[in-house]
Amino acid sequence: MNLKIKIALIAIALVHISIAIARKSTHGIAHHRLVRLHTVLITSTVMLIASYYIWKRVNFAIKKNKAHKSESEISIANNIESESDFAITELLPSPNPVGNRRLRLLCLQDIAQALMLLFLFLSHIALFFYYILLGPEPNVIAITSLSFIAAYAHILIFLVIADILYYSTRLIHNKVSANSIHAYLHQNRSFHILLAVLLGFLFMFGGLYTTHTDPVVRNANIPMKRFTSNGGNVSIALLSDVHIGPSVGRMRIARIVELTNALKPDIIAIAGDLADGLVRDFQGAAEPLCNLKAPGGVYFATGNHEYMHGNVTEWFWFLENCNITVLHNENKHITVNGQKLCVAGADDLFAARAHVPGHGMDLKKTLSTCHVDSTNILLAHQPNAAKAVLTDNYLSQKVNLILSGHTHGGQMYPFVPIVHIANAFVRGQYYDKKTDTYVYVSAGVNYFGPPIKIFGGCEIIFITMSS
Secondary structure, three states, X not given: OOHHHHHHHHHHHHHHHHHHHHHHOOOHHHHHHHHHHHHHHHHHHHHHHHHHHHHHHHHHHHHXXXXXXXXXXXXXXXXXXOOOHHHHHHHOOOOOHHHHHHHHHHHHHHHHHHHHHHHHHHHHOHHHHHOOOOOOOXXXXXXXXXXXXXXXXXXXXXXXXXXXXXXXXXXXXXHOOOOOHHHHHHHOHHHHHHHHHHHHHHHHHHHHHHHOOOOEEEEEEEEOOOOOOOOOXXXXXXXXXXXXXXXXXXXXXXXXXXXXXXXOOOEEEEEOOOEOOOHHHHHHHHHHHHHOOOOOOEEEEOOOHHHHOOOHHHHHHHHHHOOOEEOOXXXXXXXXXXXXXXXXXXXXXXXXXXXXXOOOOOXXXXXOOOXXXXXXXXXXXXXXXXHHHHOOHHHHOOOOEEXXXXXXXXXXXXXXXXXXXXXXXXXXXXXXXXXXXXXXXXXXXXXXXXXXXXXXXXXXXXXXXXX
């Protein structure tokens, strides 16, 4: 290995180690800033390696395609030269058709390479739009760059799949017939590389369509044994993963508020991941949340992004000024339509690692004053927090319904298997028979980062609780 490369790798490793040590010894805003810096550095390092891989593969396909076409042109030209002078005069559009075609192919190759470099560059700078060009509405360059991140991820995954197919068929290529599927996969490598790029952009545009249409309203009916027959039904509008940030602006939030209020819910629950930045940067985008209306109140509990991307205390102040009740390991007793309810909210699981003084999930404190004769609803952002409740004999007796988000339903199709592995519950309604407790996990009303999501992945959940 080249000495300069070794020195560069050692320098990168030392920087990462230094920041990791500093993260352990800092708290509050200083810790939050170090975490964000470290995240950018780690992501950039990984993307440099991935971009080199993508560039090598795509460049190979472009040159291979050019070479194949050039050989075809030469073959055609040789056939033409063997014809009569009359045929030459009639068929050749110019004195040097092969040279002209080669020139056109060369220009197309240069354009394709330039576009790929631009794509990789815009993908690399996407994370910087969490710090620059921030405002009430997303910046066009930021949206483009963040969208390209989604295409980038899909292309990388599809290229890896194409390589796996290529190298696995290469091992058996000489042992099979020329007409077999193995031979086809081996001989058409450049086509499969270009197909991977095309699929990456198709998935990107499909995801853009989802995020630029209204969220889907999903209805759920949940029976509550503690409801009295004298009282009526109680409805909850569940909003999770709002993710106000560089790709989610004021117009999108205003539309979500309009759709939510139109449902006329008795209670509105915001189950974490409200914003991906500071109040000073996104207050204008968040202000429509102040228009959320529900007779039983609007409630909020933190998600991991409140600790990763902003000053959680400042967001608490903002929400309280909007008459949104912040549930910081606490609960509120209310009566709605004759039914006694305890609405509780716990700090996110990530809070303990965020080094924010006074924050950390404390489920016993959160549910301590919720009575067994009332219907108890818990806002817990991560589904794994719901699992912690259900597996605890004391806590499970306290809760009837847990409302979560976090998973985004995977957000993009390649990540769906990952969220199934990492989370106890992924999406939709669940019932734990042992504890007689319901769990509802929303895929989120919005998305994080790239404005890309699986079809039907942006959703407002409208829950009707009945006796």
